Amino acid sequence: MSDNERDGDDVRDGAETRTDGGGTAGSTERAGSEGARRSSNGFVGDFWVNFVRWNIKAVRNPFVVVGSLLQPVIFLVLFTQVFGQIATGAISRGGGAGISYETFLLPAIAMQVSLAAGAGSGIGLVNDMEEGMFEKVLVTPMSRTAVFLGKTAAELLRIVVQIVIILGMGTLLGANIATGIPGAIGIVVMGILFSLWFVALSNIAAVVTRDQESTIIGANLLQFPLLFVSTAFLPLEFLPGWIQTIATFNPVTYGVDGARALMLDQDVMTVVEVTQFGGIWNTLVPAVAVLLALDIVLGGVMVYLLNRASSSSVR
Amino acid sequence: MGDTESRGAAIDADGVELTYSDGTEAVRGIDLEVPEGEFFGFLGPNGAGKTTTIKTFTTLLSPTGGTISVNGYDVVSEAQQVRESIGYMAQETSVDLELTARENVRFAAQAYGVPREHRADRIDELLDLVDLADVADKRADEFSGGMKKRLDVATALVHDPPLVFLDEPTTGLDPKARNRLWDYFERINEQGTTLFLTTQYLEEADALCDRLAVILDGEIVAEGSPMELKRRVGGEILDVDLDDPDERERAAEIAREAGVFDSDADVTVSDDGISVTAERAREHGTDLLVALRDADVTVTGFNIRAPTLDDVFLSITGEKPDLDGDDGDDVTETTTEVRAE
Numbered sequence: 054m055s056d057n058e059r060d061g062d063d064v065r066d067g068a069e070t071r072t073d074g075g076g077t078a079g080s081t082e083r084a085g086s087e088g089a090r091r092s093s094n095g096f097v098g099d100f101w102v103n104f105v106r107w108n109i110k111a112v113r114n115p116f117v118v119v120g121s122l123l124q125p126v127i128f129l130v131l132f133t134q135v136f137g138q139i140a141t142g143a144i145s146r147g148g149g150a151g152i153s154y155e156t157f158l159l160p161a162i163a164m165q166v167s168l169a170a171g172a173g174s175g176i177g178l179v180n181d182m183e184e185g186m187f188e189k190v191l192v193t194p195m196s197r198t199a200v201f202l203g204k205t206a207a208e209l210l211r212i213v214v215q216i217v218i219i220l221g222m223g224t225l226l227g228a229n230i231a232t233g234i235p236g237a238i239g240i241v242v243m244g245i246l247f248s249l250w251f252v253a254l255s256n257i258a259a260v261v262t263r264d265q266e267s268t269i270i271g272a273n274l275l276q277f278p279l280l281f282v283s284t285a286f287l288p289l290e291f292l293p294g295w296i297q298t299i300a301t302f303n304p305v306t307y308g309v310d311g312a313r314a315l316m317l318d319q320d321v322m323t324v325v326e327v328t329q330f331g332g333i334w335n336t337l338v339p340a341v342a343v344l345l346a347l348d349i350v351l352g353g354v355m356v357y358l359l360n361r362a363s364s365s366s367v368r
Numbered sequence: 369m370g371d372t373e374s375r376g377a378a379i380d381a382d383g384v385e386l387t388y389s390d391g392t393e394a395v396r397g398i399d400l401e402v403p404e405g406e407f408f409g410f411l412g413p414n415g416a417g418k419t420t421t422i423k424t425f426t427t428l429l430s431p432t433g434g435t436i437s438v439n440g441y442d443v444v445s446e447a448q449q450v451r452e453s454i455g456y457m458a459q460e461t462s463v464d465l466e467l468t469a470r471e472n473v474r475f476a477a478q479a480y481g482v483p484r485e486h487r488a489d490r491i492d493e494l495l496d497l498v499d500l501a502d503v504a505d506k507r508a509d510e511f512s513g514g515m516k517k518r519l520d521v522a523t524a525l526v527h528d529p530p531l532v533f534l535d536e537p538t539t540g541l542d543p544k545a546r547n548r549l550w551d552y553f554e555r556i557n558e559q560g561t562t563l564f565l566t567t568q569y570l571e572e573a574d575a576l577c578d579r580l581a582v583i584l585d586g587e588i589v590a591e592g593s594p595m596e597l598k599r600r601v602g603g604e605i606l607d608v609d610l611d612d613p614d615e616r617e618r619a620a621e622i623a624r625e626a627g628v629f630d631s632d633a634d635v636t637v638s639d640d641g642i643s644v645t646a647e648r649a650r651e652h653g654t655d656l657l658v659a660l661r662d663a664d665v666t667v668t669g670f671n672i673r674a675p676t677l678d679d680v681f682l683s684i685t686g687e688k689p690d691l692d693g694d695d696g697d698d699v700t701e702t703t704t705e706v707r708a709e
Binding site: 185193 | 427428429444451458460462463464465466467476478479481507523
């Protein structure tokens with residue numbers, strides 16, 4: 054632009070005219086005439102917008118829906134085929150006569166699904182940070198709580214769908230849910246309760262590392278040891294002493310035992326002996342209590358860290 | 369430079385400081401007033417504090433000192449009202465790659481509460497503006513860098529905010545896309561929208577902005593209309609092109625010593641030859657050419673011109689603008705662009 058004179062003068066004239074009609078009157082007029090101005094969505098609206106966004110993303114990304122189901126399905130098929138005979142024998146010697154390994158393993162696989170989906174939550178968050186979407190959302194007037202709840206609700210919906218798929222497949226492979234449909238719903242609820250602490254943990258990893266690779270590695274590396282040093286694959290009494298000790302403090306044990314109690318219609322928890330509730334409630338009550346406590350504690354840490362990450366104070 | 373404070377100020381920043389917890393002073397006492405309806409340009413070399421300043425204005429960072437009022441609201445105590453009344457486009461392109469162009473714009477429209485009855489039309493209008501209407505239902509991860517950038521612009525404008533912050537909105541765009549956005553920025557500015565723009569292209573700032581501020585090391589070092597800033601450089605500029613790099617220093621020496629210009633003339637060696645900034649450079653230019661010919665320096669071209677913002681920028685910051693801007697952009701856009709046939 055070499056004809057600067059013209060520019061400068063025009064602009065100054067323009068500025069005068071503008072400010073004559075300007076101020077608040079001008080703004081309100083614009084708001085009325087253009088009609089595209091914001092009006093608050095409210096909490097529910099903000100929640101819904103984010104819920105929809107994360108559901109679209111989940112459906113778009115084949116890895117999220119199919120990929121995260123693949124590993125549990127492989128476990129379900131291979132474990133039952135390879136270890137089925139030995140394991141079924143071991144279980145019946147341990148007092149679980151008539152229980153097939155398919156039936157024994159299925160609730161553990163359902164919890165594995167929850168664990169994998171929980172890991173995905175933090176990965177989604179860190180991905181948003183890397184794409185700049187996290188900051189973009191922070192500049193909008195949306196409620197931060199609604200933003201986060203919308204995302205988490207989409208993840209929980211995915212867990213529900215995946216557990217239903219896994220339970221269906223397991224039933225086809227010969228597993229039997231002794232408590233029927235209500236028990237199956239109970240297992241889904243257990244899966245949600247069980248996933249929340251890991252959702253929190255993966256989000257904590259995301260906020261702390263702010264790095265996709267670290268979050269993926271951290272969340273995935275944790276999954277397998279956690280599964281193996283629990284009651285997921287074999288009853289507690291068949292595990293070596295040191296694993297029994299760790300299993301007592303491993304959240305996976307409580308999720309798996311809770312789901313398994315519903316699956317078998319039996320009190321299966323042996324890490325903690327509770328007797329005053331009767332029947333499967335001797336497993337369900339302590340399992341739910343432990344998981345709830347864990348969800349609240351880790352969830353609290355996560356909310357604190359997320360608040361800090363999204364606050365504008367300089368760190 | 370704001371002449372009256374009674375008039376509505378879109379931005380009123382007073383003594384803004386931002387010191388990171390590691391002690392880095394990114395912003396060191398900025399005073400700035402942008403009246404409603406102004407097209408304001410914020411310039412400075414990379415790392416001078418442009419983006420940090422914008423982040424304090426848009427509630428992403430709380431200033432560690434000073435106060436900022438945006439559209440009449442305090443950015444710290446009334447952050448929510450500030451967020452409702454601005455649009456913001458970050459320097460790093462921020463789009464959801466798993467969503468389509470339309471879904472990205474729709475998400476922004478919903479996030480800012482654009483009323484349902486206007487939403488579809490508004491989304492179409494913005495997609496058309498940024499020339500993505502024919503790929504509206506393709507996912508953003510198939511887009512080139514330039515297309516993502518244009519999509520990002522659309523999401524910052526969809527709710528028609530009275531004040532828009534644009535952090536390098538046209539970097540990496542081809543000239544056609546850039547001109548289209550310029551037209552739109554001017555149009556919404558004429559309708560009363562205040563724009564706060566940073567750019568690497570000084571001709572962009574010159575063409576669009578009513579007023580500019582230059583930030584250097586976290587402080588504002590110059591402020592005024594493009595004209596005023598250019599006047600500060602003073603005089604005229606004589607560029608002499610010299611093909612032989614070895615002769616440039618010698619030519620500069622001759623220009624300084626030959627006594628053809630006033631003593632306050634400024635002679636610099638450029639990439640193409642030498643530049644002389646002086647009063648009456650036009651009158652004395654031929655004398656310099658004669659002196660150079662007498663000294664057997666081969667002149668391949670020359671030009672006398674008024675100062676541009678580039679000269680302003682160079683004289684203020686000691687750095688050339690556009691170091692990573694102008695050259696690569698056309699390539700980015702045209703070589704990788706995905707188009708719906």
